[in-house]
Amino acid sequence: AQTVTQSQPEMSVQEAETVTLSCTYDTSESDYYLFWYKQPPSRQMILVIRQEAYKQQNATENRFSVNFQKAAKSFSLKISDSQLGDAAMYFCAQETSGSRLTFGEGTQLTVNP
Amino acid sequence: NAGVTQTPKFQVLKTGQSMTLQCAQDMNHEYMSWYRQDPGMGLRLIHYSVGAGITDQGEVPNGYNVSRSTTEDFPLRLLSAAPSQTSVYFCASSETQQGAYGYTFGSGTRLTVV
Numbered sequence: 524a525q526t527v528t529q530s531q532p533e534m535s536v537q538e539a540e541t542v543t544l545s546c547t548y549d550t551s552e553s554d555y556y557l558f559w560y561k562q563p564p565s566r567q568m569i570l571v572i573r574q575e576a577y578k579q580q581n582a583t584e585n586r587f588s589v590n591f592q593k594a595a596k597s598f599s600l601k602i603s604d605s606q607l608g609d610a611a612m613y614f615c616a617q618e619t620s621g622s623r624l625t626f627g628e629g630t631q632l633t634v635n636p
Numbered sequence: 637n638a639g640v641t642q643t644p645k646f647q648v649l650k651t652g653q654s655m656t657l658q659c660a661q662d663m664n665h666e667y668m669s670w671y672r673q674d675p676g677m678g679l680r681l682i683h684y685s686v687g688a689g690i691t692d693q694g695e696v697p698n699g700y701n702v703s704r705s706t707t708e709d710f711p712l713r714l715l716s717a718a719p720s721q722t723s724v725y726f727c728a729s730s731e732t733q734q735g736a737y738g739y740t741f742g743s744g745t746r747l748t749v750v
Contacts, residue, residue, distance in 0.1 A: 558738065568728075622669065626671075629676075
């Protein structure tokens with residue numbers, strides 16, 4: 524069975540600073556997608572960034588980037604220049620065959636002004 | 637561009653009652669799935685579908701039924717609600733099997749079983 528682990532239930536960061544959220548996963552598949560989703564208090568699940576496993580280059584979306592270490596099965600999310608609107612629950616997820624997602628437990632991010 | 641629409645947004649049920657959570661998407665996505673979200677556990681897959689007429693069980697299927705008669709709709713049925721089914725339910729869809737374009741989620745249904 525696939526597992527995804529987020530070892531940081533809560534994180535905090537000062538506005539304009541950088542924070543890194545950790546995620547590890549376990550899979551026997553060779554090609555797969557990894558995702559970070561953001562869930563603000565509105566409850567909506569918002570895609571932040573995705574990474575295809577066979578691509579060596581780390582994905583980047585504006586202030587969000589990942590550090591993908593395939594051999595170590597690690598997929599961390601870096602948020603640069605943190606903004607108040609970044610405060611949310613963040614979920615790491617891995618896609619398995621058949622378009623199914625396995626989620627981590629989530630990391631609650633607080634941004635302090 | 638409605639995306640994925642879930643109804644209702646909130647529901648309170650008594651133990652033993654039945655109900656259907658509705659999910660509809662207008663993006664012609666083949667793949668649809670249902671998840672439940674409980675505190676400290678992330679989202680867990682209940683049932684999923686890879687196309688009309690095809691469904692399969694996920695991680696936590698007990699107590700739930702699904703059907704997929706059209707590409708657009710993927711309802712989730714609770715036959716006899718139990719307090720353990722108190723949760724937030726999300727429906728999601730994707731265009732391709734390998735999520736190259738990500739997954740689109742509905743806004744969720746908060747269900748309370750008393």
